[in-house]
Amino acid sequence: MIRYNTNNLMSLCVAVGILANIYIVTRLTIGFKILEDFPQIQEFPSRCVIDEDYFLSFVESRRVTELKEKVFLKNNNDKTVQLKLFAFQSAGLGNKLFEIISLLGIANSLQRRPVIDATIPSNIRSLHKSIQPLFPKLVEQFDLKMIPASSVSSHQMNWVKCCIFDDPKKMLNRSEQHLMLNGHYFQSFKYFHHLRSEIREWLAPSKMAKLAAETVLTSELKEDLIICTHIRRGDFQTDGVHQPSDPNFTRAATDFLVKHYQKWHYRTTVVVFGNDVNFSKAVFEDRVSNSSVIPNRTTPPLNFPIPENSPKYSVILPQNSTPENDLAFSRQAPSSTFGWWLSYLAKRSAVVYYRDIRETKDKVINDMNPNDFYPPEWIKLGTRPNGDIFKF
Structure with a gap:
């Protein structure tokens, strides 16, 4: 019987996970500047399960080029916003569209870059299976990034109630670099109605x-x-x-x-x-x-x-x-x-x-x-x- 030291095995697993993610994300393009925050990472999620098949398939379907050096440079004025994407775990296409398009509308209102967390398997799985095959233009509108949790400021918004508008402009004066708006579904046209013409283009049928x-x-x-x-x-x-x-x-x-x-x-x-x-x-x-x-x-x-x-x-x-x-x-x-x-x-x-x-x-x-x-x-x-x- 071969016996392993548990601590050594966990360290090896985490190290392999980090290296695999580095390899994967360096191949993303079309504005997916994932690695610009990588030098800040103080700690990385200690999970050994990497949804690599979905991630690689999602990446390979996009135009791949060499990342330029500026991708790695920090821009102090480059603020981001994320949503929890509660619907991405198991909900239907309509619910997912509400969340992702509300994210784009909120980002526009707050003058921040819309970001989706690349370390969450359900995000990659939904993008790969539900969103990109139907609406490839839509996935070009946001950045897929790894931002350490310690760098993200989380705030409750649209909490519990799915379909009641919670005005995001109350976040306009937040100084944090990275915002996470933690809520459910974001099902109100008021989050994105000002982008209706653009939305029609992003969701144009093939x-x-x-x-x-x-x-x-x-x-x-x-x-x-x-x-x-x-x-x-x-x-x-x-x-x-x-x-x-x-x-x-x-x-x-x-x-x-x-x-x-x-x-x-x-x-x-x-x-x-x-x-x-x-x-x-x-x-x-x-x-x-x-x-x-x-x-x-x-x-x-x-x-x-x-x-x-x-x-x-x-x-x-x-x-x-x-x-x-x-x-x-x-x-x-x-x-x-x-x-x-x-x-x-x-x-x-x-x-x-x-x-x-x-x-x-x-x-x-x-x-x-x-x-x-x-x-x-x-x-x-x-x-x-x-x-x-x-x-x-």
Whole structure:
């Protein structure tokens, strides 16, 4: 049996970890000036687990050049800001976008460089798997750095409540070189609304996604008024916090909008996006024009009663949809009842409608100020006691 001295083994592991990170980060470019703070490091996290595969794959997909000597020089006026990136640990793409884009908006407001901690495996994993493949321009907007914890000044902000704006300008006069804003989700358009034009460029869909979006509608439907309805089921049915899309409201709200716009547009087509195609098929069974390509149901039937006085329109259910393709299509739609990000990034002429969250049993309302979450130009829909839909 071979016996090892525990202290020596830990020292060796830490040393290997540091050398591996030095090798990895010296290959980063496009503004990722990671090593400029390295001479300051007094202590390094004593962890032996290095998410090297994700880190190297993330690095290799970028343009790699030799780092110049100035990368290693300290700039006393070069202040940074980080967010905790709570959503990067396990949340969905929409939550991750809120945090990373809020980071960019806050950095702009504070006149600091946006930084993401390169030593946290979940940060690298999310960037590599969720963000960079869809939005390569977005990852060029921040620096990926190793800054020792002893050099970072941490402050609570947007704490506990996900969707209430906490004005970052209160940090404008902070003199510390490196700020960490410790909070949850940062889900308010007010953090980044001043950068909306830039955000549209950073999240621009790829050429392939644009081509896929163009195939959703056949040529004879191109001149129709297009209304997008977005549904969310899946994890919302079981997470104990959110309420999944309600079939009655989904159908009633769509019918309401069709009737409203048919005053000016006789031909109307509804495109239904979401994560439960069988739910969508059941809600719009009498209007779906491509039902033959929908796979057979593997879950219990919805037993949704089809309304008798529904206006005439056709429904398209996109097949094999992805977040990137949904995003690309949203930019073509002139009217939308869509997911938050798809609505925010839709065509500038789009009219966005959303359901009054106070009507639901969604527990997020306890952590939300609707005026901070929904842009003022979006139109809220409500339901009367008799089931009729109305605009506020």
